[in-house]
Each structure stands twice: as C-alpha cells, then as structure tokens.
Amino acid sequence: MYNVNDIVVYKNGGVCRVEEIGTPAFMNTGEDYYKLRSLVYEGSIVYVKVGPSMRRIISAEQAGGFLKGQYKIKSCYHKDYKVREREFREMVNSCELENWLEMLKGICSERTRRSTEGKHLKESDKRFLSRVEGLVGSEFSAALGISKDEATEQVEKVLMAQDNV
Structure with missing residues (x-):
C-alpha cells in the first residue's frame, strides 16, 4: 500500500503523486481509491482502485x-x-522502466541511423518516442530532482553511448 505524497508510476498515467486515499465522494462503491496527480500532465488527476496497477x-x-x-x-x-507498434504499445502499458528504456534505446538508435541517411523517423515512431521520453524523463526527473528535459537528455546520452562501447 502506498501513502499520501508517495511518488508512483501508474501504468496509464505515468509518474504521479498520491494525494489522497479513500472512497471519492462521487463514487458509492465503498472501495478505497488512490487520488493521483500526474507529474507528467499538469492538472491531470486520476482515481485508481487500490491494487497492483x-x-x-x-x-x-x-x-x-x-x-x-x-x-x-x-x-x-x-x-x-506492425509488430513494432504492437510491441511498443505493450511496452508503454507495461509500467516497467526496463521496457521503456529498451524502447527508447531502439527508437533513438533508429533515429540516428535514419539521420545518417538523410531521413526522418516515421510518424508512429515519433509518437512512441514522445510518449516514452515523457515517461522515462518524468521518472528520472522525480528520482533525481532535475528537470524532465535534463533527465531525458542524460538518459538518451547513456543509452546511445552503450552502442558505442
């Protein structure tokens, strides 16, 4: 169980702060929920049933x-x-940092490869890149107390350096 002010990763909402725990007034279920405030999407609040998500x-x-x-x-x-899009959707929804890092490394490597050929990433890859950069950047930002952009830049630098070792 999490406590108020804990920072968590929610599988569909990214990095969030637990604001409250209890039954929301607009629900008559009698079940407890976490009220999560997104650290990724300013102003976004999510209610999540207490459980393994x-x-x-x-x-x-x-x-x-x-x-x-x-x-x-x-x-x-x-x-x-088609396989890549299915895999990336599953990886984004997995809520697993290692999956996000593997995906980020793959897309960044492809971006570098295509750039050397004078080409750009495909639109679907750009969308996945934006999503995974937000997730990874937000998590490292919250863990290290640095900006999301700085965190994303540092993570990508490390990932790309691994290819050159």
Missing part, C-alpha cells in the same frame, strides 16, 4: 547508477512496423 519510482541511487553506466540496456526495435 502501480509501482514505486526508481530510487535516486538506481537512477544515478544507470546514469553512471552500471546497467546495460538492450535495444528493442522490430523492423516490421
């Missing part, structure tokens, strides 16, 4: 360890766009 964000130590290169992340980018 969330996890705690990574610790500052884990985030710092990643940025120091202590964790090797594989790349995920299937060449078949």
Whole structure:
C-alpha cells in the first residue's frame, strides 16, 4: 500500500503523486481509491482502485547508477512496423522502466541511423518516442530532482553511448 505524497508510476498515467486515499465522494462503491496527480500532465488527476496497477519510482541511487553506466540496456526495435507498434504499445502499458528504456534505446538508435541517411523517423515512431521520453524523463526527473528535459537528455546520452562501447 502506498501513502499520501508517495511518488508512483501508474501504468496509464505515468509518474504521479498520491494525494489522497479513500472512497471519492462521487463514487458509492465503498472501495478505497488512490487520488493521483500526474507529474507528467499538469492538472491531470486520476482515481485508481487500490491494487497492483502501480509501482514505486526508481530510487535516486538506481537512477544515478544507470546514469553512471552500471546497467546495460538492450535495444528493442522490430523492423516490421506492425509488430513494432504492437510491441511498443505493450511496452508503454507495461509500467516497467526496463521496457521503456529498451524502447527508447531502439527508437533513438533508429533515429540516428535514419539521420545518417538523410531521413526522418516515421510518424508512429515519433509518437512512441514522445510518449516514452515523457515517461522515462518524468521518472528520472522525480528520482533525481532535475528537470524532465535534463533527465531525458542524460538518459538518451547513456543509452546511445552503450552502442558505442
């Protein structure tokens, strides 16, 4: 169970702060819910039934360890766009940071490859990149107390450096 002010990752809402725990006045279910305020989408509030749809964000130590290169992340980018889109949807919804990092690394690698050919990412890849950058950036930002843009930049730098080792 989480407490008020805990920062969690909710599978459909990204990084959120627990604001309240209880039965919302507009629901007569008698069941407890978490009232989550999104740290990704300003002003967004989500009510989530108390259960296994969330996890705690990574610790500052884990985030710092990643940025120091202590964790090797594989790349995920299937060449078949239909398979890739299905995999990416599943990965985004998994609420698992490792999946998000694999996806981010795969898309960033593809962006670099296409750029050397004078091409841009496909629109679907751009949408997934934007979504996963927001999720990863927000989690590292909350863990390290830095801006989301700075966190995203640092994470991508580490991921791309792993390809060059």
